[in-house]
Each structure stands twice: as C-alpha cells, then as structure tokens.
Amino acid sequence: MFDAGRIGGRRAEGRGGGPLAAIVRPTGFVAEQVRRWAILPGMTDQAPPDRDTDRDTDPDGHHLGIDPSWRPATLAVHGGMAPDELTGAVAPPIYQTSTFMQDAVGQPRGGWEYARTGNPTRARLEASVAALEGAAHGLAFASGSATTAAIAALALPGEEVLLSDDLYGGTFRLFERVLRDMGVTARYLDMAADDSALAKALTDRTRLVWLETPSNPHLEIIDIAAVAAQVGRHVGARGERPILVCDNTFASPMSQQPLGLGADIVFHSATKYLAGHSDTICGALATSRDDLFERLKFLQNAIGAVPGPFDCFLVLRGIRTLELRVERHSANAMAVAQALTARDDVAVLNYPGVVDGRHAHPQAALAARQMRHSGGMISFEPAARDGRSPEERARRFCEGTRIFALAESLGGVESLLEVPATMTHGAVAGSQLDVSPALVRLSVGIEDPADLIADVLQALDRA
Numbered sequence: 001m002f003d004a005g006r007i008g009g010r011r012a013e014g015r016g017g018g019p020l021a022a023i024v025r026p027t028g029f030v031a032e033q034v035r036r037w038a039i040l041p042g043m044t045d046q047a048p049p050d051r052d053t054d055r056d057t058d059p060d061g062h063h064l065g066i067d068p069s070w071r072p073a074t075l076a077v078h079g080g081m082a083p084d085e086l087t088g089a090v091a092p093p094i095y096q097t098s099t100f101m102q103d104a105v106g107q108p109r110g111g112w113e114y115a116r117t118g119n120p121t122r123a124r125l126e127a128s129v130a131a132l133e134g135a136a137h138g139l140a141f142a143s144g145s146a147t148t149a150a151i152a153a154l155a156l157p158g159e160e161v162l163l164s165d166d167l168y169g170g171t172f173r174l175f176e177r178v179l180r181d182m183g184v185t186a187r188y189l190d191m192a193a194d195d196s197a198l199a200k201a202l203t204d205r206t207r208l209v210w211l212e213t214p215s216n217p218h219l220e221i222i223d224i225a226a227v228a229a230q231v232g233r234h235v236g237a238r239g240e241r242p243i244l245v246c247d248n249t250f251a252s253p254m255s256q257q258p259l260g261l262g263a264d265i266v267f268h269s270a271t272k273y274l275a276g277h278s279d280t281i282c283g284a285l286a287t288s289r290d291d292l293f294e295r296l297k298f299l300q301n302a303i304g305a306v307p308g309p310f311d312c313f314l315v316l317r318g319i320r321t322l323e324l325r326v327e328r329h330s331a332n333a334m335a336v337a338q339a340l341t342a343r344d345d346v347a348v349l350n351y352p353g354v355v356d357g358r359h360a361h362p363q364a365a366l367a368a369r370q371m372r373h374s375g376g377m378i379s380f381e382p383a384a385r386d387g388r389s390p391e392e393r394a395r396r397f398c399e400g401t402r403i404f405a406l407a408e409s410l411g412g413v414e415s416l417l418e419v420p421a422t423m424t425h426g427a428v429a430g431s432q433l434d435v436s437p438a439l440v441r442l443s444v445g446i447e448d449p450a451d452l453i454a455d456v457l458q459a460l461d462r463a
C-alpha cells in the first residue's frame with residue numbers, strides 16, 4: 001500500500017559517507033549537534049543502530065511514522081507524524097526555508113534541494129494524505145483549485161474531459177474559462193441518476209473522467225466502482241484507458257476511499273475537512289499509479305503552486321482529529337436534516353443520510369454502501385410562505401441564523417451556510433449546471449446538535 005520511498009525530495013544520488021565532515025570541523029556543542037544531525041535520516045548511508053529501518057523509513061531515511069496496517073484513526077494521528085529525529089518534538093517541525101545547503105555540487109543533503117521541489121513539512125502532509133487514502137503517493141498543493149489545475153493538465157489539446165454535472169463552481173470555471181481556450185474540452189454528465197450517461201459519452205478523445213461525490217451543492221452520490229468498471233473497459237485518448245479522478249473533498253478519506261473503488265487519482269480541497277478549522281487554504285491528491293505520480297510531481301514543481309510549510313503544519317494538525325470530527329459532523333448533520341424533514345415549509349432537502357419519507361435521498365442505499373458516514377453537508381430549499389418566495393426566504397434564512405455563519409467554504413469545526421447560486425457557484429450561472437437561487441447549503445459543524453437545530457428552526461420560522 002504505502003510506498004514511503006516515493007515521498008519527500010528526490011532521491012539523493014551518489015552520497016558518500018559523512019559528507020558533513022568534509023565541509024565543517026565543529027567543536028563542543030556544535031560538534032554534538034552535527035554528530036546528532038549526522039545520524040539523521042538521509043545523512044549517512046548507514047542506518048543508525050537503534051532504528052527500525054524496515055517499518056517506517058524510506059530509502060532516503062525520511063522517517064514518516066506510518067504503518068499501512070493501521071486503521072484510519074491511527075493513521076490520522078500518526079501518519080507522517082513521527083517525532084522529530086533531532087529533538088524528539090512530537091509536533092512536526094515547520095521547515096520555514098526556501099532552500100537547503102548542499103554538501104557538494106550535485107549532493108543535496110537527504111535529497112532536499114529547493115522548497116518548491118520538496119520540503120520536509122510538506123512531505124509529512126503528503127505522506128499523511130497518501131496513507132489516509134490507501135495510496136502509494138501523495139502530493140500537496142497551494143489550494144484545492146491548484147490541485148484541480150495540476151490534474152487537469154494531464155489532458156492535452158484535442159483531448160476531452162467528462163465530468164459529473166453537479167460540482168464545485170470553481171472546477172467548472174477552470175474547465176470552461178481556462179482549459180477550453182487551451183484546446184481541452186469538457187462535457188458534463190448526470191452520472192448519479194443515469195447509469196448509461198457515461199457509456200454513451202466516452203469517445204476516443206476521452207482522457208479524464210472526473211467525479212465529485214457527494215457533489216457540491218446537491219449532495220448527489222455517484223457509484224465510483226460502477227464508473228471505474230465502465231472506464232476500465234474503454235479505450236480513450238492516446239489509445240489508453242481514461243484516467244478516473246475523484247474529488248473526495250465532501251466525504252473525506254474517513255468516509256470514502258475512492259482508490260479502493262477503482263479511481264486512479266483522489267484529491268481534496270484540504271482547506272475543508274482535512275484542515276478542519278477554516279484557517280488555511282491547501283490542496284492534496286493521492287494516487288497509487290507510479291506513472292501518474294511522476295507526471296503530477298513534475299507538474300507540481302513546474303507549475304509551482306505549492307503550500308507553505310506552515311499551511312502544511314496546520315493541515316497535519318487538523319488531520320489528527322479528522323476521524324472524531326467527521327463522526328461528529330455527520331451525527332450533527334443527520335440531526336439537523338431530520339429536524340428539516342419534519343418541517344412542511346421545506347420544499348427540497350438533499351442529505352444522503354435520509355433514507356425514507358418525503359425527502360428520502362435517491363441514492364441513499366448507495367451512500368450507505370459507499371460511505372462510512374453520511375457527511376456534514378446538507379442543502380435545501382425553503383417553500384414559499386406568507387407571500388415570500390423560496391428565494392427570498394432562502395436569503396432571509398441565511399441572514400437570520402445566530403450560530404451558522406454566512407460564509408463560503410465548509411468542513412470547519414464551526415457551522416457555516418451560504419446561497420450557492422450567488423456565492424460558491426456564481427461561475428455556473430446560466431449554464432447546464434445552474435443552481436436554484438433558493439438553494440441553501442449548510443456545512444454543519446461540531447457544536448452541540450441541540451443548539452444547531454434550535455438555530456436552524458428559529459431562522460426558518462423568521463424567514
């Protein structure tokens with residue numbers, strides 16, 4: 001599963017023993033520090049005697065703290081989080097540096113050269129995300145959108161990308177207003193409700209098939225394994241099987257691991273559940289395909305949209321509590337969704353955990369099969385009432401909550417809400433992906449569920 005050897009800076013070639021000794025002759029305290037540094041991973045060709053090199057150390061010796069047999073909650077706490085080799089610090093060091101001194105020309109120490117290419121704090125995050133997704137490789141980017149752009153660059157002019165037709169507005173914007181002008185075309189298909197849509201749309205130009213499940217903002221669920229089977233039977237662009245990409249932002253790896261269901265690349269806006277505290281912008285992907293990893297790592301370095309080490313630290317810190325948070329987000333969202341189903345002034349409710357009644361989710365059975373948790377995201381449309389239109393009530397509702405803050409984004413510990421048509425999905429206005437102006441999206445936080453329900457109900461009453 002996890003090939004730690006691929007994570008981190010490029011492998012250093014031709015290291016001789018004791019390169020530091022050749023350039024410094026320290027004494028006293030400094031000598032002691034250098035001696036300790038000299039047994040740091042990657043500094044010598046010989047493993048320190050007291051280290052278990054088989055379990056969680058890559059060939060360069062980067063000590064990543066991962067045992068792939070661990071379960072998700074353990075991987076979340078320990079993946080990429082081994083105590084600092086130098087000091088034993090249990091929190092990951094933030095390597096706030098742009099470059100690394102080399103021991104000789106062409107001999108970067110431990111493989112670290114330049115921080116766009118690789119940074120130890122980022123390597124820990126990349127290792128953590130790979131471990132959580134059950135992948136061989138991970139890569140981190142400056143944002144979810146930068147991750148999207150790097151993956152989209154796997155398609156060349158003349159090739160085509162088939163995407164699910166309910167997705168983040170910024171993904172649509174990138175494909176329609178950046179990539180289309182560069183000769184990469186995109187088509188959007190209902191892969192949630194129509195099993196045959198993909199089979200009919202695949203051509204010999206198809207390079208990528210792109211899913212978002214659960215989708216933003218309608219919480220549609222797509223059968224990843226079924227799509228993977230269809231993609232696997234098809235010969236697309238370059239005479240190859242198309243690459244299956246899954247945006248796992250809404251589910252998080254605690255709920256769903258698309259690679260295990262046949263996807264080739266899984267990615268996240270790490271800004272959301274992975275970071276979990278609405279305090280940083282970041283993105284990450286994972287893949288087990290060596291060929292895709294090599295190309296994407298090249299693109300990461302060539303395009304250069306990498307996260308800073310402090311942002312990586314924040315996401316790593318968030319990931320440690322991911323299991324607990326996702327459980328609580330899901331339980332709270334289920335409670336809020338149930339409170340909404342009991343209201344006769346709610347016209348539409350989208351939540352994958354609602355299995356029966358007027359608002360039963362059409363793919364509830366698939367969601368239960370494919371996801372461990374039904375997630376923290378809900379969307380709904382109020383019904384018209386007291387002479388007010390659904391759109392007007394949606395706006396009044398969003399302006400009338402006291403705990404739910406009116407803000408874009410999702411996945412943080414605090415509850416947020418928004419009107420996608422005018423906020424996160426402004427870019428899809430007037431397109432095939434158009435969103436009703438009456439739709440409200442809730443990101444249910446980890447507060448006390450009774451307070452959240454009371455807040456939603458009082459805002460609905462007043463809307």
Ligand SMILES: Cc1ncc(COP(=O)(O)O)c(C=O)c1O
Nearest residue numbers: 143144145168216249269271282
């Ligand atoms: C599902 C999904 N994917 C990707 C993105 C883009 O992520 P970022 O805002 O980190 O660029 C978002 C942002 O809201 C999103 O919701």
